[in-house]
Amino acid sequence: MKLTKTTALAAAISLTALTAQAGTLDDVQARGELNCVVTTGLAGFAAPDENGRWEGFDVDFCRAVAAAVLGDPEKVKFVPTTGKTRFTILNSGEGDILFRNTTETMSRDADLKLTFLPVNYYDGQGFLIRKDLGIDSAKDLDGASVCIQTGTTTELNLADFFRVNNISYEPVTIETNEEGIANYTANRCDVYTTDASGLASTRAALEDPSAHKILPEIISKEPLAGAVRQGDDQWADIGKWVVNAIISAEELGVTQANVAELAAAATNNPSINRMLGTEGNMGEMVGLDAQWAVRAITAIGNYGETFDRHIGPDTPIALERGLNAQWNNGGILYAAPIR
Amino acid sequence: MNGNIENYKPGEHPDLPPPKNLVGPVAWIRDNLLSSPTNVILTILSVWLLIEVIPPVVEWAFLDAIYTGEDRNECRARGDGACWAFISERFLLFTYGFYPEPERWRVNLSFILLIIAVIPVLYDRVPLRKPGLYFTALFPFIAAYLLVGGDFLGWNLPHVPTEKFGGFMLTLVVGITGIAFSLPLGILLALGRQSRLTIIRVFCVSFIEFIRGVPLITLLFVASTMLSYFLPPGTNFDLLLRVLIMVTLFASGYMAEVIRGGLQAIPKGQTEAADSMGLKYWQSMRLIVLPQALKISIPGIVNTFIGLYKDTTLVIVIGLLDPLGIGRASLSDTKWTGLSNEVYLFVAIFFFISCFAMSRYSLYLERKLETGHKR
Numbered sequence: 001m002k003l004t005k006t007t008a009l010a011a012a013i014s015l016t017a018l019t020a021q022a023g024t025l026d027d028v029q030a031r032g033e034l035n036c037v038v039t040t041g042l043a044g045f046a047a048p049d050e051n052g053r054w055e056g057f058d059v060d061f062c063r064a065v066a067a068a069v070l071g072d073p074e075k076v077k078f079v080p081t082t083g084k085t086r087f088t089i090l091n092s093g094e095g096d097i098l099f100r101n102t103t104e105t106m107s108r109d110a111d112l113k114l115t116f117l118p119v120n121y122y123d124g125q126g127f128l129i130r131k132d133l134g135i136d137s138a139k140d141l142d143g144a145s146v147c148i149q150t151g152t153t154t155e156l157n158l159a160d161f162f163r164v165n166n167i168s169y170e171p172v173t174i175e176t177n178e179e180g181i182a183n184y185t186a187n188r189c190d191v192y193t194t195d196a197s198g199l200a201s202t203r204a205a206l207e208d209p210s211a212h213k214i215l216p217e218i219i220s221k222e223p224l225a226g227a228v229r230q231g232d233d234q235w236a237d238i239g240k241w242v243v244n245a246i247i248s249a250e251e252l253g254v255t256q257a258n259v260a261e262l263a264a265a266a267t268n269n270p271s272i273n274r275m276l277g278t279e280g281n282m283g284e285m286v287g288l289d290a291q292w293a294v295r296a297i298t299a300i301g302n303y304g305e306t307f308d309r310h311i312g313p314d315t316p317i318a319l320e321r322g323l324n325a326q327w328n329n330g331g332i333l334y335a336a337p338i339r
Numbered sequence: 340m341n342g343n344i345e346n347y348k349p350g351e352h353p354d355l356p357p358p359k360n361l362v363g364p365v366a367w368i369r370d371n372l373l374s375s376p377t378n379v380i381l382t383i384l385s386v387w388l389l390i391e392v393i394p395p396v397v398e399w400a401f402l403d404a405i406y407t408g409e410d411r412n413e414c415r416a417r418g419d420g421a422c423w424a425f426i427s428e429r430f431l432l433f434t435y436g437f438y439p440e441p442e443r444w445r446v447n448l449s450f451i452l453l454i455i456a457v458i459p460v461l462y463d464r465v466p467l468r469k470p471g472l473y474f475t476a477l478f479p480f481i482a483a484y485l486l487v488g489g490d491f492l493g494w495n496l497p498h499v500p501t502e503k504f505g506g507f508m509l510t511l512v513v514g515i516t517g518i519a520f521s522l523p524l525g526i527l528l529a530l531g532r533q534s535r536l537t538i539i540r541v542f543c544v545s546f547i548e549f550i551r552g553v554p555l556i557t558l559l560f561v562a563s564t565m566l567s568y569f570l571p572p573g574t575n576f577d578l579l580l581r582v583l584i585m586v587t588l589f590a591s592g593y594m595a596e597v598i599r600g601g602l603q604a605i606p607k608g609q610t611e612a613a614d615s616m617g618l619k620y621w622q623s624m625r626l627i628v629l630p631q632a633l634k635i636s637i638p639g640i641v642n643t644f645i646g647l648y649k650d651t652t653l654v655i656v657i658g659l660l661d662p663l664g665i666g667r668a669s670l671s672d673t674k675w676t677g678l679s680n681e682v683y684l685f686v687a688i689f690f691f692i693s694c695f696a697m698s699r700y701s702l703y704l705e706r707k708l709e710t711g712h713k714r
Contacts, residue, residue: 039671040655040658040660040664040667040668041667041668041669041670041671042671043671043672043673043676044673046671047668047669047671047672047673048432048437048660048665048668048669048672049672050428050429050431050432050672051431051432051440052432052435052436052437052505077500077502079658080655080658080660080664080668081658082655082656085560085564085656085657085658088560088564089563089564089658091564092563092564092565092567092568093567094563094564094567094578094658176667177671178667178670178671178679179667181670181676181677181679182679185677201673201676202676204676205411205673205676205677206677207415207677315673316673316674316676317673
């Protein structure tokens with residue numbers, strides 16, 4: 001008797017766990033708010049401004065998804081997380097979708113039960129160092145103390161790099177990027193290592209940027225991508241195609257300014273028509289309406305626009321497009337077609 | 340000499356001033372700073388340290404500081420002191436977190452009511468103390484309604500979800516709730532631990548030992564993520580409420596042990612005397628034992644309060660931004676990156692004021708309740 005009760009209880013729990021997994025779209029729409037997992041603060045990618053409004057490149061993608069799903073880019077609840085807590089928060093259901101400058105890896109995909117969205121930023125790990133140390137290559141870093149964020153892929157890459165090159169280092173572990181900058185400027189570590197995008201903004205913020213340099217070695221591939229929980233394919237599709245639409249929009253010349261005009265009536269470019277819903281109804285396939293992409297692009301613009309607004313050459317972070325240019329423009333940004 | 344001797348009747352000799360070389364600043368310096376070779380060396384070292392430290396800090400924090408400006412570059416261009424422009428631009432964010440702007444009067448009102456509610460508890464010689472204490476008992480509910488809003492008996496304030504709470508306001512909400520509820524809970528647990536009823540004793544002991552054996556950060560993490568695995572889907576158990584419960588339980592575990600220490604210092608004769616006067620258990624506790632035990636425990640209790648208050652910064656692990664979290668997030672604003680000294684100093688000052696006030700009050704209370712047992 002007791003056994004059956006316990007089994008029933010266990011079954012009920014696993015059932016509820018299952019139902020909690022499926023139907024994220026319904027949950028979000030019923031709630032009227034998208035819970036988006038972001039970082040506690042990374043310059044250009046996600047940070048609150050002086051009015052408490054979250055701004056940044058990752059934040060924009062959250063808003064785009066909210067616009068596509070809920071019709072309002074402001075209906076996002078941002079869930080700030082550290083590197084260690086981000087996946088737990090997503091997997092426990094406290095977050096619906098994650099845009100947190102997170103590297104896509106096999107173990108995260110398979111073992112942590114995530115489904116990754118298309119890459120929205122191609123990054124790589126580099127080293128920031130004071131010029132007066134006279135070091136020109138990462139291979140000369142034998143015995144250096146290195147500031148490194150825990151719980152990140154950069155931590156593992158670092159260990160790999162030093163082992164492969166048979167040199168030693170002394171890790172100074174830190175929790176956030178901000179802490180890393182503070183430790184580096186206070187000379188508690190010789191080198192600060194993180195993704196090159198982060199290093200560029202870090203260097204720009206230093207007292208005298210010209211006294212520091214980024215070493216030429218990029219020691220890893222860091223494809224940064226959004227992610228959702230595994231097991232809800234429809235929801236993963238929505239995330240995937242919103243990102244693809246934002247990237248495609250740039251390729252097709254659709255911008256925040258002209259999207260309303262292009263979506264008003266069918267143009268002579270069928271790719272644009274399919275994306276903006278003037279031809280067929282692509283949104284229906286993922287459980288949305290025909291205007292999903294129009295709303296997403298109206299909210300944040302195309303990939304190039306959001307890039308320039310938050311991390312591009314005219315911002316203090318001053319990142320070049322580099323790998324993140326469109327495929328027909330020297331980069332590797334290559335969004336699958338919407339058809 | 341002889342001629343100056345005056346004759347006084349026994350007992351009527353006027354008080355004479357102490358010898359000149361025992362009073363005044365010179366004597367004070369000799370007694371307190373230069374009384375032995377070790378002290379001379381220590382004094383010289385301290386003076387040297389102060390001269391080294393204070394002028395640069397004052398120069399950085401006040402004289403060279405920049406108070407207005409648009410961004411970091413402007414600060415840098417105008418001088419190399421502290422860039423307080425950053426803090427002043429973000430002051431509202433630090434105070435209210437993400438609380439919607441048109442509703443912020445509710446936070447202010449709650450804060451004023453808080454002061455009114457706290458005064459009759461802290462001081463016993465204020466006018467209208469009795470009705471004041473009734474108001475104090477009601478205050479948590481009034482404040483909760485004011486801050487969260489919603490529909491209540493015809494009153495209708497716009498609802499503000501608790502994840503919008505942040506900054507100093509969040510620290511005060513979490514800290515004061517924890518402080519207010521952990522003391523009574525801790526007293527109950529401490530009494531329960533000494534209970535003669537096995538069930539109550541075992542429950543209290545295991546609760547206290549569990550709480551003390553687990554770090555707060557783990558409890559918070561469980562509250563934020565694990566609970567949603569166990570609760571039926573669709574139930575939305577407010578995140579801040581979970582945090583408040585966890586923080587209160589955590590502090591009450593420590594509180595119970597502090598109070599148990601006080602209870603054990605009360606001689607058994609006190610309880611026996613109470614028994615012999617026919618007082619019931621709760622009467623003897625309320626009138627005889629607890630007043631003495633709590634008085635002895637004041638330093639420990641305040642210690643726990645201060646610890647709890649500072650532990651509120653841990654809420655960052657579950658995505659709530661207290662002043663420290665707001666500060667860290669603000670540092671990622673591309674306009675201002677790299678101003679960590681200013682932010683940490685600002686937050687430190689806030690915590691210092693709060694904690695120092697608590698510790699001063701506890702000293703005042705100890706002096707007031709002093710009955711001559713102190714050594």
